[in-house]
Amino acid sequence: MTVEIMLVLAVVVAALVLFATQWLPVDITALLVLLVLMVIPFVGQASWLQDRGIDLPSAFPTVAEGLSGLSNPATVTVLAMFMLSAGVQASGLIHVVANRLAPLIGSSELRLVVVIGVVVGLLSGFINNTAAVAVAMPMVIDLTRRLGLRASRILMPLSFFAQLGGMLTLIGTSTSILASSLLREEQAFGRDLRMFEFSALGALGLGVGLLYFVTVGRLLLPSRDEGAGAEDGEQTFLVELMVPGDSDLVGQTLAEAEFEARAGVDVVRLSRDAAPARSGAPAAGQDAGRADRDPDEVTVEAGDVLLVRATPIQVMDLADSETVQVVSDLVSRRRITPDDDSTLVRVLLKDRRWFNGRAARDVDLAGRVGGRLVGVEMARPRADRLAEERLHVGEIVLVQVPTRSLERLRRRPEIILLDEFDNDFGTRQMWIAGSVLAGVVGVAALTPLPIVVSALVGVVVMVLTGVLRKEDMYPSVSWDVIFLLAGMIPLGIALTKSGAADGAASLLSDAASGWHPLVVLLALYLATTILTELVSNNATVVIAIPVAVALADSLGIDVLAVALVVIFAASTSFLSPIGYQTNTMVFGTGLYRFTDFAKVGAPLNILLMGLTCVAVWWWLLT
Structure with missing residues (x-):
């Protein structure tokens, strides 16, 4: 193992430790990683290192490459999607949907779970799923309070449905957008993922999640005081x-x-x-x-x-x-x-x-x-x-x-x-917000225009039409996610330039050389799931995508197959409240214990691992 690879892996391990322990906020950790990656090449210019054949500048990102995360299409797309989500919420569209749903649900918890699964799942496919949960949580708490149901039995499914629904399209989660950007840089793939490239797989996952919570999942959900989370900061x-x-x-x-x-x-x-x-x-x-x-x-x-x-x-x-x-x-x-x-x-x-x-x-x-x-x-x-x-x-x-x-x-x-x-929840704003969102998705799916361009156009239209106020644009963005993306993208560059990804893939391919491709996919899914519970889902994709691509190349497996397994495993994390942002949000209501997520989420994770890997294997590798 070369000095260059050892240094990159040391940065990866340090980042993993900081992410897992949360000694620093995740965005600060990402920026620290970015700074370290940009400083190391300058240290590597020392003559005594060059005399020993250690070429750090060629193994680490340049300053331009290091800062490329800030201008990366993935980062800008996620930023625009946060703003679009704020416009949809400000238009009153979500509020009107809640009012329409209440009479349909009656007082049935089962009906509420199904309706939330369908509505939030589909919504999460077209706006960032974290933003979808932020929009839907007050609606769900309001509905449970209206209907006399227990919020603790609805909010966890809400988080899980949002994660599953986020896999319906490319823009449903920042993880998919980031993975698409990384795959474009890989010579073995060399293109962006298409808007609906894995929608069938996402629909299968959402359907399985719905079936799970209609049957077994309902028996595992905790039942606690329905009033415990009803306030949620909302004043009456x-x-x-x-x-x-x-x-x-x-x-x-x-x-x-x-x-x-x-x-x-x-x-x-x-x-x-x-x-x-x-x-x-x-x-x-x-x-x-x-x-x-x-x-x-x-x-x-x-x-x-x-x-x-x-x-x-x-x-x-x-x-x-x-x-x-x-x-x-x-x-x-x-x-x-x-x-x-x-x-x-x-x-x-x-x-x-x-x-x-x-x-x-x-x-x-x-x-x-x-x-x-x-x-x-x-x-x-x-x-x-x-x-x-x-x-x-x-x-x-x-x-x-x-x-x-x-x-x-x-x-x-x-x-x-x-x-x-604001008392202006008029149909004009709702129509504009819905039309803009549909236009962003439709243009990206049906024309060569990149999603980042259509999303930015959508933001401008919402501001010019008054649906989204200028003063609400920037507060609507989760800046920790933006800087996390900006800081972690250069780490993927370092893993590739240093040869660390190829080295890890070589070790894995030697171990898996005699394995059936389905077993390889299952092992990759399991490893990604475990890693996602330790660090953020975006950091996991940055680390795992280069390794998975190199592994696919060495084993002769379709790159898209391993990429989809990594994306789905990183984006559907149900084992703990820190495995995914939406889990953390519902955990913050105080209705759940830390172990509740593993109790409810582990069976669903295992089920999805098997179904996703089998579906990918059958679809792409047979």
């Missing part, structure tokens, strides 16, 4: 809803109308004749004893007021509903309406002269800040009606204000404007 407000005379709720109980599931809110209380229900003191016109019973069991009448707990987005949906009317200006009980010239804002109360325990009806927010009070953020109501709630400094309220008044509101000394919730 107590809001009052009035039932109009023409509402379809009239004459039904809330349970019969499935109101909570349809609206996604929690009903706290039902009041009648503008008077709250009190035990032993029923309001006029209500049945005796109604106040002591569950609001879901009371027959709704016109004029009833529902106190509900809802998110700002749900409030905007309810404002557009014909079933109920969102009440504001707590004295006059005026209805708020979906108005393109108004928005909901979250406001922190800070003036002790005005918010010192005074009842909400007496504060007169409309007169002071030009907005109408819609909801109050608190764990439970303290008074019978929101109008009677006493407001204090430090509390947060939801206010509807005209868009033209936002700047004036920011300057008011009595309050601090925290967040704005």
